[in-house]
Amino acid sequence: MPRIAKYTKTGMAERLTLVFKAYGYEGASLSMLADAVGLSKASLYHHFPGGKVDMAAHVLAHSGARLQRFVLAPLLGKGRGADRIGQSLEGTAHYYDGDMPICLMNSLLLGEGRAHFGARIEGAVAAWTAGLASAMREAGGEEPEAWSHMVIERVQGALVLCRVRGHRWPLESCLENLGQV
Amino acid sequence: MPRIAKYTKTGMAERLTLVFKAYGYEGASLSMLADAVGLSKASLYHHFPGGKVDMAAHVLAHSGARLQRFVLAPLLGKGRGADRIGQSLEGTAHYYDGDMPICLMNSLLLGEGRAHFGARIEGAVAAWTAGLASAMREAGGEEPEAWSHMVIERVQGALVLCRVRGHRWPLESCLENLGQV
């Protein structure tokens, strides 16, 4: 019996995201992806005619929109630079949600994923770094560029440790430390 | 025509490491792995009867021995704590070699790899953290545990950024900063 659509396109992207995060681009099979959205493989191709690359591209676009909303927008908002940085760090905790947060870009950079999405991912990281540096510059901090690189480093490293240890505590601890400066 | 063995078991592990780093556990196929050591798939099974899991386990063991030699041993050696930390950071640059260094444990934690190797990887990270904290404690630093977590965070994050940007500069920059403290 044909199933009725359970998810909007955004809802599908969220479900597919979980698979790509956990298994990477190559490791995520169409069977897993179809199961994740509750459709057959053939039905997935109706929504994503380009197949797996298409799905990963939509997932990346959805993730980019969330990064913009939760992490980048606060950096470019009103108010004192220090307040904006604090809001962005809080947004970072929301952006990397779940009991064991995983960075999608890290998973998608393995194997063939790098050739498909490397440029987009590099651009997102550059925008994040620039936003942090800009806010810190307005906050009067010294060496804003070096500081922004350090923040990205620590957050990304904390996400690796979240995967190693299997919970989100390393990320929370990292963000708390970064917020105290 | 049968090929003659080009590599010792250690040499094979080094070649296989490159594939597992770049593609992860699921993404690394037996065809790629066989090509990497210059043997047929069937011949690989002579050296690694357990198949792919067996190969990844040997690769992880070889990587653990290198971590011990380059990174952990300096931490536990003689001399002032500060000197030992400096030597370990230099060893870290050697441990993560190549033009685009990649953390094997990061790649192997994707997908099924986590179930196979998660415990071993978590143990290695714990040993690294403990060694750093111990050396910093003897060096008279304050909050050695928090400091050691920060170092691992930054190194792992720098390795992610190396993959994002495609070269080893983020790691070199990170290690230089860490050594100045």
Place this chain on the structure above:
DNA sequence: GTCTATACACCGATAGAC
């Protein structure tokens, strides 16, 4: 200790019914 040949499952993707 290497190889060719093969087994069988699953891969990504498509055709076409409903």
Place this chain on the structure above:
DNA sequence: GTCTATCGGTGTATAGAC
């Protein structure tokens, strides 16, 4: 817009010759 059925290819793994 969903499905079943199927395609050709590749996946991991094995058998057995040399």
